[in-house]
Amino acid sequence: MVDQELLDILVCPETKQSLRLADANTLDRLNSAIAEGTVSNRGGDSVTDRIDEALIRKDDAVLYPIRDDIPIMLVDEAIPLPEATR
Numbered sequence: 001m002v003d004q005e006l007l008d009i010l011v012c013p014e015t016k017q018s019l020r021l022a023d024a025n026t027l028d029r030l031n032s033a034i035a036e037g038t039v040s041n042r043g044g045d046s047v048t049d050r051i052d053e054a055l056i057r058k059d060d061a062v063l064y065p066i067r068d069d070i071p072i073m074l075v076d077e078a079i080p081l082p083e084a085t086r
Helices: 004-007 024-034
Strands: 020-021 056-057 060-069
Touching: 004 020, 024 056
Parallel strands: none
Antiparallel strands: 020 056, 056 060
16 A cells, blocks of 8 residues: 555646545446456556556546556556546
């Protein structure tokens, strides 16, 4: 889990908006879409690995996955969140 101190200073590298931890419902909906093969990241790559933890931008439009307790804060790795996953 991301340390609260780190979460307090992290911002979206694209818009500088604040971030929050993704809730379980959002992750469940996203992982269902991943299992269906309908999720791509900003770089255009298909997302195939389950996401157990992530950060969501304040506007709820983009998710940054967390892998091995490390937030992946690269714009091309960000996952756009469709309305259905919010």
